[in-house]
Amino acid sequence: MQAQIINVFFEIMDTGRLGLVLISHDLAVVRHLTDRVIVMQHGRVVEQGETRRVLEQPTHPYTRSLVSDVPWSRAG
Numbered sequence: 818m819q820a821q822i823i824n825v826f827f828e829i830m831d832t833g834r835l836g837l838v839l840i841s842h843d844l845a846v847v848r849h850l851t852d853r854v855i856v857m858q859h860g861r862v863v864e865q866g867e868t869r870r871v872l873e874q875p876t877h878p879y880t881r882s883l884v885s886d887v888p889w890s891r892a893g
Contacts, residue, residue, distance in 0.1 A: 856880045
């Protein structure tokens with residue numbers, strides 16, 4: 818079901834008629850759907866930038882902790 822919803826988002830985004838603000842704890846979905854990401858801790862922004870850069874080279878300890886808990890981040 819989640820994959821179907823994500824595919825619908827992609828179809829709509831491809832038409833240029835939708836900008837998406839996604840709030841999620843699922844970093845795999847965030848990585849798949851977004852160009853930019855903002856990481857928040859206790860309601861404060863701790864890191865932001867291009868999704869790929871933030872998730873592959875996190876600079877804030879909280880972001881590093883979040884990413885280290887995702888299986889794809891440990892794949893090397």
